[in-house]
Amino acid sequence: MRPPVLDPLFAPVSTLPGIGPKIAKLVAGLVGGQPNREATVADLLFHIPHSLIDRRHKPGIAYSENGDIVTLDVIIGRHMAPPRHSKAPYKIMAHDDTGQITFVFFHARRDWLEKTFPEGERRIVSGKVEWFNDRPQMVHPDYSLKPEEAAQMPAIEPVYPLTAGLASKTLQKAMKAALEKLPVFPEWLNEAYLQKTGWPDFSEALRTLHAPREREDLEPQSPYMQRLAYDELLASQLALAMVRANMRTLGGISRTPSGTLQKAVINALPFELTASQATAIKEINEDLAEPTRMLRLLQGDVGAGKTVVALATLAQVIETGAQGALMAPTEILARQHYASILPLCEKAGIRLALMTGKDTQKERRARQEQLDAGEIDLVVGTHALFQGSVTFKNLGMVVVDEQHRFGVHQRLALSGKGQGVDVLVMTATPIPRTLVLTCFGDMDVSRLTDKPAGRKPIKTVSVSLDRLDEIIGRVGSAIANGQKVYWVCPLVEESEKIDLAAVEDRHRVLEHALRQRVSLVHGRMSAEEKDAAMSDFKSGLTKVLVATTVIEVGVDVPDATIIVIEHAERFGLAQLHQLRGRVGRGDKPSSCVLLYKGPLGETAGARLNIMRETNDGFLIAEEDLKLRGGGEILGTRQSGTPGFRIARADEHADLMEVARDDARLILETDPELKSKRGEALRCLLYLFGRDAAIRLLRAG
Structure with missing residues (x-):
């Protein structure tokens, strides 16, 4: 049974003000509850802001920097409405003691603008300033208030990840109502550990993240983020430990044959x-x-x-x-x-x-x-x-x-x-x-950790795409020497058509330049076509295989000795390493050519350097984690770690170890979660959606 203290948090989001069935669907997609079920108030509360807008910055018009969010105290000047049926924007002039600014609106209703920005009156306006031809302007200000209403504008406003069709104000209003439903929870953390870390309690941490006072509050290492990340990791580790304990009790069979x-x-x-x-x-x-x-x-x-x-x-x-x-x-x-x-x-x-x-x-x-x-x-x-x-x-x-x-x-x-x-x-x-x-x-x-005997290390070089002809020439002489070559083109999901054209184009160029048949494999082909192209390459009917990354895992052609990876800057480290592993499977020396289009960004440059320096997959994985967080390594695209909303593998690795030890200790001392802390931990498991583990307690 779910502890009754949690009931308000498990109400559907449609019970919150401003969220009807249509918006509830958008919210469910955004906060990622379980498929085919409406998101709950708890799902919404774990949707943490990624940054904040500070509206305390009031420099005056002339001293507002380009791109800054500022709050201005201005007198509204004249309205410049565009002619009817014109696509031009509606402009409103305004000034303060330091200078003049233009407020710009597209597709706005004139009567609303005249009411919100009445000529000759004073208004407090907040939004992003842009300098255009040495003049400041503000497109669609976020707020315009009478001086006596100024207190209604939040000084600091959290910024949430959004989805198309969901307005920021709708989300903020629902969030405010959701926070009011937060109950007082029993403390599930070990008291000594809580004192040592100096963390706030769960509800205070959650409230602070939704109403941050400073930018630092949202940093991964802030006490509020650390507290919630630890709670989430503990729920996960405790659930895994319970599954494992259950697997153990289900009993295995001792298998001791002669061998x-x-x-x-x-x-x-x-x-x-x-x-x-x-x-x-x-x-x-x-x-x-x-x-x-x-x-x-x-x-x-x-x-x-x-x-x-x-x-x-x-x-x-x-x-x-x-x-x-x-x-x-x-x-x-x-x-x-x-x-x-x-x-x-x-x-x-x-x-x-x-x-x-x-x-x-x-x-x-x-x-x-x-x-x-x-x-x-x-x-x-x-x-x-x-x-x-x-x-x-x-x-x-x-x-x-x-x-x-x-x-x-x-x-x-x-x-x-x-x-x-x-x-x-x-x-x-x-x-x-x-x-x-x-x-x-x-x-x-x-x-x-060791490679089978006879495997040669793979020599890796990175070459600018400007030298494409030279690389094609080298491929030509390699196949004349009886070698086989993979040529990999990237696939970016958003523009599959363009990439498909790029792969087919590269295939044509290579056939023409090498004057022989070249195999082609890409995701739009049927399984039969792929198999046929692969077997031609394996048997040696063709010496070059042009492919999108479908060859990444496990394709085995021992006599392929060169792999060319085009636009290597678009790939992640783990993926580059997997692709490189397609060669070097025989006893001949092999090489990997990373073709990149300059100029390279910092991360892409770092990736190609690591690839040149090492063949050690474990080292590469650790570096990859530092460069881009854990989600992608395991093929789950969200930021952060698979299945986690707050904890991040790269930032909270130290907490993970503590949570794992804590979970083991809990199950050793209180396997049924019957103690006072055990009861509180049941709340934690439900809260983070790990309640399947609690059913194991009853089953076991």
């Missing part, structure tokens, strides 16, 4: 395992031997050999008579996994099957019968297949590849497909430690 099947897989490899691969296999084997369920994240840089580790540990589970599943995010990747592990499975005697969306009903039915009969040991397919109706005779372990958005809920659903299913999640996006805590706080982590 002969695992040895058979390792012996079938054409190379020796690296030290970190051996360690990861050992860690996973230890997890499998425990009677609790495994939840482990396997992080390995591009080309660190994660699939081998996954297959070796799946063999361990298959030897006990259970089945395994390997899930990939796309069909191309699923097929590739299948192709790369098939020879190893055949040598070790593991019965392997591939399931994709292309299978006919008949093929799918046959596969399903084999799975139910236990005639398939390991099935490879896309995520979608496993979320559907596929069943197993005895599913023991699932490996989820490259899916950051594969959250706690999907993992719980998946584990329901068998008894005590062990889960291994693999990712090639090196995730900084702070983000591992936020998104995978309920998992143990293994890292593959």
